[in-house]
Amino acid sequence: MQRIIDFFSKKSTKSLGGGEKALSKQKAGGKMTARERIAALLDDGSFHEYDLFVEHNCKDFGMHEKELAADGVITGSGTIGGRPVCIYAQDFTVAGGSLGLMHARKITKVMDHAIKMGMPIIGINDSGGARIQEGVNSLAGYGEIFYRNTLASGVVPQISVILGPCAGGAVYSPALTDFVFVVDNISKMFITGPEVVKTVLGEEISMEDLGGARVQAETAGNAHFFANSEMECFEQIRQLVGFLPDSNRNKAAIIEQKKPKHSYKIEELLPKDSKIPFDVRDIVRSLVDDSEFLEVQELFAPNAITGFGRINGETVGIVGNQALVLAGVLDIDASDKIARFVRFCDSFNIPLVTLVDIPGYLPGSDQEHAGVIRHGAKVLYAYSEASVPKITVILRKAYGGGYIAMCSHHLRADFVFAWPTAEIAVMGPEGAANIIFRSEIMAAENPDEMRKLKVKEYTDKFANPYVAASAGYVDAVIAPEETRAYVAHALQMTRNKEELRPARKHGVAPF
Secondary structure, eight states: OHHHHHHHHHHHHHHTTTOHHHHHHHHHTTOOOHHHHHHHHSOTTOOEEEOTTOOOOOOTTTGGGOOOGGGGEEEEEEEETTEEEEEEEEOTTTGGGOBOHHHHHHHHHHHHHHHHHTOOEEEEEOOOOBOGGGTHHHHHHHHHHHHHHHHHTTTSOEEEEEOSEEEGGGGHHHHHSSEEEEETTTOEEESSOHHHHHHHHOOOOOHHHHHBHHIIIIIIOOOSEEESSHHHHHHHHHHHHHHSOSSTTSOOOOOOOOOOOTTOOGGGSSOSSTTSOOOHHHHHHHHSGGGOOEEESTTSSTTEEEEEEEETTEEEEEEEEOTTTGGGOBOHHHHHHHHHHHHHHHHTTOOEEEEEEEOOBOOSHHHHHHTHHHHHHHHHHHHHHOOSOEEEEEEEEEEHHHHHHTTOGGGTOSEEEEOTTOEEESSOHHHHHHHHTHHHHHHSSSHHHHHHHHHHHHHHHTSSSHHHHHTTSSSEEOOGGGHHHHHHHHHHHTTTOOOOOOOOSOOOOOO
16 A cells, blocks of 8 residues: 555645756746646547656766656656647757756657557657757757658657747658647747857847747748647647648548638639739638638748648548739749648548649749749659649649649649630740740730730630640639639549559659
8 A cells, every 4th residue: 555655645746847946947937837838739548657756867967866756757648639649849848858868868759659549649849958968868869769750751650749848850750750840939040049149240139039939930931831829729739630631641530521611712812814813812711611721831932732621521632822922823932831831632542632723933032042843842742752632623824834834744643624714825825925926926016915915815725724624634624613623522532542653763853
């Protein structure tokens, strides 16, 4: 009986983390404790903890006299929406959540468990970084985590949640995962902090401006979801997990289908003037079940949209050109955003629906010098490599290389549909007419009037979907209100799709 009493006493002490004073300080800073975070994210009462009694083995710098509860990280498993997940949460109240060898071994152990059992792994990062007293052992710990991140890639969904500092080498684990969540005024990510930046470059910058949540979500593109509070962040994670399969061994669950909301009338969403922009997210919401669309990287490269929805209860990944921003062109950031999302969906058996309205790649010396050729090629590679069902709908413009890149038949889309408003051509009518009919326009008595006539001539002959349809590059020209039915049928037809590829170890993507 005494041993049982001793057990509960030890468990209670370990569960207090850094103690009441440290826990109060954590909360005073507007942050939840590690255990509160796990409880808030997982289903009530579902969490089961492992390795609570693990202790560090460092003897130097007085560490042999220090007890670190759970060695600064809580690990275990539980459920989200009834589905099992593995999880770990660094405890900033214990030695600043610093990572030592045993701390890392707890994390890699639960990661190994997730890979073996085929379930998502969620990591909550809140750490001051490597435990300096442990020297190279702490670096070894990070290396083992990075290796597991790579092994798990494309096998189980990996989710990183930044709820405090995440600096130095620690940032590379989130960078290797599939989705990164950040919270305003709480999340901080950077390789080198403001003091180092000032020392090396003489630049003064705050932690928030250097690596705060908005910077990571909007400018750097390292974060995929931005929230204003921890509870909002946890709700985003729960929503995301609901769209995903447990692993690459299966597909996302098919749930009861719902019709899109009546407020989204697809036949009324496209402006009559093709030069007037519109919000492609309204098109998405007019197609997906219950008009529910979870956008990924909403703040980054907004000239492209990526995200998850359902059609007839089945999860689909959606990619679209956003005419509201830069007319929906592909640039370096949008190319990276689309390519990464496409590869994730392909890894986890999620069909792809692509909505096209693209004038091409963004011109300019800044884009060329920054490598738009290399980055733009990522989109071509990702779509060509993807073997999941691929359905494309051309809404309006599909010009030049942009037409090819946005999952055309030439990159092995399974079905390509086009609205009557689609314009599929090498370039826009104005530019094409100026080149093809340059001599006639210059020789005309009224060049402006001649230019208008030639633009109309080119438009009537080429800037429509029928030339491509006559060549079989478009499978069907459809009315907007037919789109959901055509896409749903295409998804049904491709559900058991199999595609053979040449044997190889792996391709060499244009990273």
